[in-house]
Amino acid sequence: MSIDVTHIGKQFGTFTALADVTLHVPDGQLVALLGPSGSGKTTLLRVIAGLEHPDTGRVHLTGQDVTDAGPGDRGIGFVFQHYALFKHMTVFENVAFGLRVKRGAARLPAAVIREKVMRLLGLVQLDWAAGRYPSQLSGGQRQRVALARALAVEPRVLLLDEPFGALDAAVRQELRDWLRQLHDEIHLTSVFVTHDQAEAMEIADRIVVFNAGRIEQEGTPAEVYDAPATPFTYRFLGRANLWTQDQQTEVLVRPQDLTLHAQPAADSQAGTISRVHVVGHEARIEVQRAASLPPLELHLPKAAVTVQVGQPVHVTAQHTAAFARPTK
Numbered sequence: 001m002s003i004d005v006t007h008i009g010k011q012f013g014t015f016t017a018l019a020d021v022t023l024h025v026p027d028g029q030l031v032a033l034l035g036p037s038g039s040g041k042t043t044l045l046r047v048i049a050g051l052e053h054p055d056t057g058r059v060h061l062t063g064q065d066v067t068d069a070g071p072g073d074r075g076i077g078f079v080f081q082h083y084a085l086f087k088h089m090t091v092f093e094n095v096a097f098g099l100r101v102k103r104g105a106a107r108l109p110a111a112v113i114r115e116k117v118m119r120l121l122g123l124v125q126l127d128w129a130a131g132r133y134p135s136q137l138s139g140g141q142r143q144r145v146a147l148a149r150a151l152a153v154e155p156r157v158l159l160l161d162e163p164f165g166a167l168d169a170a171v172r173q174e175l176r177d178w179l180r181q182l183h184d185e186i187h188l189t190s191v192f193v194t195h196d197q198a199e200a201m202e203i204a205d206r207i208v209v210f211n212a213g214r215i216e217q218e219g220t221p222a223e224v225y226d227a228p229a230t231p232f233t234y235r236f237l238g239r240a241n242l243w244t245q246d247q248q249t250e251v252l253v254r255p256q257d258l259t260l261h262a263q264p265a266a267d268s269q270a271g272t273i274s275r276v277h278v279v280g281h282e283a284r285i286e287v288q289r290a291a292s293l294p295p296l297e298l299h300l301p302k303a304a305v306t307v308q309v310g311q312p313v314h315v316t317a318q319h320t321a322a323f324a325r326p327t328k
């Protein structure tokens with residue numbers, strides 16, 4: 001099922017949460033909404049879900065206008081960051097809930113519900129935990145139950161709001177890989193909100209970068225990373241150094257695209273090592289420049305680093321990105 005939002009505007013009082021947002025999510029894609037806190041990502045997700053009515057614009061699901069349809073009539077499943085599992089229900093009952101509340105012809109026989117729930121729990125690798133209560137599970141396991149519960153009603157679209165936000169790094173990684181796999185297996189159209197660029201780059205087919213209620217840029221992970229249209233996108237997708245600037249232009253460079261030299265080289269900048277900090281296999285080096293520009297941060301393989309604080313050095317840059325500065 002494809003999603004089309006066109007010219008969506010949403011105000012909260014005088015605050016503009018979304019300003020003329022237009023987005024097409026093709027059937028079967030996994031799309032990340034990426035942006036800083038308060039940029040409107042969750043509001044757009046809520047508009048797609050029908051939990052928020054837009055002031056302007058329309059929402060279409062596979063060509064059908066659902067702007068005025070309630071959340072229950074859209075065939076959408078949700079997973080939010082603070083897993084709202086029912087505490088007094090077992091894992092099994094939590095997943096079965098959406099199927100048991102159905103009435104009339106939509107209601108399935110108990111044996112069918114049982115089989116379906118166990119199949120879903122198998123999919124999220126928690127069939128062994130069917131009889132447990134949420135309090136007896138880890139955060140990552142609870143999040144997987146929330147996902148199974150959202151999938152139980154066979155949504156055509158899955159919306160995830162910072163689904164792994166509250167979890168530790170290793171569990172996040174595991175759930176990311178697993179979400180990507182699951183998405184491919186069951187052919188959903190999924191949209192997830194994150195402010196973690198690594199998470200978006202790793203699992204999304206497309207990334208939509210948000211800034212202050214607008215879409216700043218949209219494309220595949222490689223497109224937004226390799227060809228950022230604005231300094232905002234460049235800075236949001238990774239660490240950025242200001243290499244040079246003048247009245248018209250600013251030139252940015254990533255820490256891993258800088259090289260240290262003992263002697264001056266073509267287009268090198270002179271400076272002094274002001275910090276060496278080892279993080280895992282990488283050395284993060286700060287160079288204070290002679291020119292009145294902020295210090296440079298370099299990321300180099302730890303084994304290649306022999307410099308010390310106070311040492312004079314020369315720095316060259318590969319793969320810089322030049323942006324026109326806004327005229328005042």
Ligand SMILES: Nc1ncnc2c1ncn2[C@@H]1O[C@H](COP(=O)(O)OP(=O)(O)OP(=O)(O)O)[C@@H](O)[C@H]1O
Nearest residue numbers: 012017035036037038039040041042043044193195
């Ligand atoms: N019901 C509401 N009433 C008033 N203001 C709201 C409401 N919902 C959201 N906002 C405001 O709209 C702005 C956008 O919120 P939104 O939750 O969409 O941002 P976000 O990009 O998802 O941020 P985060 O990553 O922090 O969740 C925020 O400044 C928020 O305070």
